[in-house]
Amino acid sequence: MRDWAYNLKKGFRSLRRMTTFQWILFVAMTLLAAFMLLPIVYLVNHALKPFNELFLYPPTFIAKQPTLQNFTDLIVVTQSSAVPVTRYLFNSIVMSVLVFFTSCLISVLCAYPLSKHKFPGRGIIFSGIIISLMFAPEMVGIPRYFVISNLGIINTYWGHVLPLVAMPVGVFLMKQFIDQIPDELLEAAKVEGAKELRIFAKIVVPLCMPAVATTAILSFQTAWSSDETSTLFMEDETMKTLPFFVNTLTNNLSNNVANQGAAAAVALLLFLPNFIIFLAMQKKVITTMMHSGIK
Template sequence: MSRRLRKFSWFQLFLVLFLTGLSIFMLLPIIYLFNHAFKPASELFKYPPTFIVEQPSLKNFSDLLMATKSSLVPVTRYLFNNLVSTSLTIALATLFSILCAFALSKGKFPGKGLLFSTIVVSLMFAPETVQIPRYFVINELGLINTYWAHVLPLVAMPVSVFLMKQFIDQIPSELLEAARVEGASELRMLASIVVPLSLPAVATVAILSFQGSWSNLETSTFFIEDETMKTLPFYVLTLTSGLSNSVARQGVVAAATLIMFIPNLIFFLLLQRKMIDTMMHSGIK
């Protein structure tokens, strides 16, 4: 018994050391981004290069704000568009995922299995494969150069519906039947029983929606012609456009990328425990 315990303890130690090293390795790009954003020009082009910033400076952030002075559109407008489109995407994607998952999990209607199979199959297709049909739909609906062009392509996320459905499957049908006997409507059951018990899955859908929308570049590229309606990721892409040397503005690009990354990190840290619960399929405790 003691030998088994000793072997298990050594394995635990190895696992902890391995995961710690892997975590540090995965943090290196984030640390590099933070250091690069605060490096002055003298350190950006220093040889031999340094990984850790020696003299932190806000010059890159001030250059980022100054870069839009030659344009009619300030960087704050791109950031505002990002906030609006991301907020709408999170709200609508979460709502539609809950409604669709509840119907697929607890509803009874013809073709339910075929519909869910179609959603699962759609997970295999890259978003680029439906980019042209998306454009035709957005154009026919008259949504070019509107916030809805940023939102609608990201509202119906198959992975969100799949995760929500798998989580709702764990809610006992007897619990819903008892609520029906008490006279509760479908919407009342959804709001009072299903959603509270599925908060980890709801948080996961919110995280996926935020990540998909906040860093999205395709909608501004394909569906938006008006510069005042484009988002921050598109602006970051244009920082180095037209330059013969792509490293000329690497500090400014790092600063803009950091601004985009911080909200993503904060949002994930706030909801990460719920997301882990979803991946572990904890269900009802």
């Protein structure tokens, strides 16, 4: 708390000491930042709009008569569903947390040798990753289904987690960051007698933390908002996840206008965990970036 007050005081003091150029910069950045915040404003207000405002054209960003009606609607809708909503929520949490940790770990483990080791087949593996960067999951639904069913992991959490764990973008980001770590640093550690895993954990991971944290945010967000694994690989209703449930609210019903309010409320609720993860990780991104100074 005291930190906050101190920072605020410092901020005001530096506001007074700004040059003209800094003022222009400050104003420009504030305007752009306001733009960046628009989706959140929209999301929150959309969830608070009464029914008649939801379908206004042109859409409004600010709700004129905010209500909590949508949330009570949501509770009514969820009570009538066959599987309790808490079950969907539980599945979503388990799956997202698993994806979050495994995909970060596996990506760094892959990026480090790709960047710093010499071994036969390195070029081929790296081009494999570049190729797989470009495919969209929509493309390979059917073959993936075969893999999943042959592995016998349909209707298990594995079926949720495994297809999402491989994040080529993450590996690519991390590799590019690790490339910037000077070889001398790693060699020095080796001369001092550090083993491979120690170098990895104490030098490589801390220095590419911005990339790790970015991948973490991306992977959590992908897992949390994906309804694909539920649609394709889960037959058992009790193994499906929250985004799938949200989609059934608006898509599958014939009177899909009726649940729009509830859907807007769910969209806000679905967004909150993303936001929390973001706040937690982005601090990591920024503080490590300020202190590490790789070179």
